[in-house]
Amino acid sequence: ETGVTQTPRHLVMGMTNKKSLKCEQHLGHNAMYWYKQSAKKPLELMFVYSLEERVENNSVPSRFSPECPNSSHLFLHLHTLQPEDSALYLCASSPGQSFGTQYFGPGTRLLVL
Amino acid sequence: GNSVTQMEGPVTLSEEAFLTINCTYTATGYPSLFWYVQYPGEGLQLLLKATKADDKGSNKGFEATYRKETTSFHLEKGSVQVSDSAVYFCALSDKGAAGNKLTFGGGTRVLVKP
Numbered sequence: 049e050t051g052v053t054q055t056p057r058h059l060v061m062g063m064t065n066k067k068s069l070k071c072e073q074h075l076g077h078n079a080m081y082w083y084k085q086s087a088k089k090p091l092e093l094m095f096v097y098s099l100e101e102r103v104e105n106n107s108v109p110s111r112f113s114p115e116c117p118n119s120s121h122l123f124l125h126l127h128t129l130q131p132e133d134s135a136l137y138l139c140a141s142s143p144g145q146s147f148g149t150q151y152f153g154p155g156t157r158l159l160v161l
Numbered sequence: 162g163n164s165v166t167q168m169e170g171p172v173t174l175s176e177e178a179f180l181t182i183n184c185t186y187t188a189t190g191y192p193s194l195f196w197y198v199q200y201p202g203e204g205l206q207l208l209l210k211a212t213k214a215d216d217k218g219s220n221k222g223f224e225a226t227y228r229k230e231t232t233s234f235h236l237e238k239g240s241v242q243v244s245d246s247a248v249y250f251c252a253l254s255d256k257g258a259a260g261n262k263l264t265f266g267g268g269t270r271v272l273v274k275p
Contacts, residue, residue: 050204050206050207052204054204090265090266090267090268091250091263091265093262093263096262104262136204138204138205140205149195149207149210150207150254150263151207152197152204152205152206152207153204154203154204155203155204
């Protein structure tokens with residue numbers, strides 16, 4: 049238990065669906081991250097939030113829409129995804145955007161049909 | 162830019178064997194170095210870290226020493242168990258202009274057989 053939780057753990061969706069991934073951290077951290085882990089590819093950083101403000105967007109398609117309503121919660125809204133978006137989506141948090149170890153949640157395994 | 166290179170797997174070992182996973186890095190600043198472990202069906206867990214040259218990180222019988230002269234952070238364990246079967250990721254965090262972003266290696270799958 050790292051203090052970072054993610055729901056749901058597994059998600060199957062069609063290409064026309066809209067769904068959201070949720071991440072919550074109980075560590076009092078100020079920075080939160082979304083990563084994508086695809087088979088046979090290195091982990092890809094998608095978004096970084098610091099004190100609820102987005103500070104990084106690594107050229108992620110607009111069908112992925114992050115939201116950070118407060119420093120403890122992070123969402124990833126999904127719409128009109130493609131099969132190649134199937135992956136493990138990992139959330140992480142750290143004390144600050146420029147310092148501190150990142151702690152990861154268990155991930156959401158997403159399958160797009 | 163920053164990069165991390167680690168040996169490709171899978172690495173297959175017998176229980177109680179010695180494990181080494183090589184990791185080398187390139188970075189523009191003075192990075193912190195990490196090993197994360199991912200057990201089947203789970204997210205990444207921090208295994209150990211080192212924040213400056215010659216530091217040794219250790220946890221659960223695993224060790225890695227930050228070697229600035231060889232830009233390496235090799236992971237070792239003297240006697241592995243079946244429960245050590247997982248994917249191991251080497252990573253660096255450059256405390257410079259890149260902020261706290263992690264750069265990961267490709268991961269090394271380790272399979273320990275009884």
